[in-house]
Amino acid sequence: MAGLYFAFDISVMPGLARGDDHTYVTAMRNINEAIDNGLFGLLFLGAFLATGVAATQQQRRGRPDAARWGWLAFALYGLSLIVTAIVNIPLNNQLARAGADATAARTRFGGRWTTGNAVRTLACTAALAALGRALTLHGRASA
Structure with missing residues (x-):
């Protein structure tokens, strides 16, 4: 997910901004x-x-240091899910319902979506x- 979000940060959104x-x-x-498809949702x-399962397994196997790092990863990825749920998806839905005024739709969408995506990139x-x-x-x- 870090790679997908980063690609949007450095290529997709700057490319769209030129249009x-x-x-x-x-x-x-x-x-x-x-992107709204079953395969993407599964991943x-x-x-x-999978991150939560891995952290749990490390904990159960008596590897507390590895488990702590796994739980940190789980929390950070969870943060990206929260940002997606409260920032990016609602903006995507607003954009889908926006009327014919593309300038107004872009103004309401662009900056906030891009900022949310940058947070997701950093968290992931x-x-x-x-x-x-x-x-x-x-x-x-x-070993």
């Missing part, structure tokens, strides 16, 4: 419709659940780093 309002709104609507929630990147640390500790405990 006119109608193109921006139409493209974002199309992106939002395309989106599956990563969160930090979660990935925490998972890397947990994996390192797991490997040391196993």
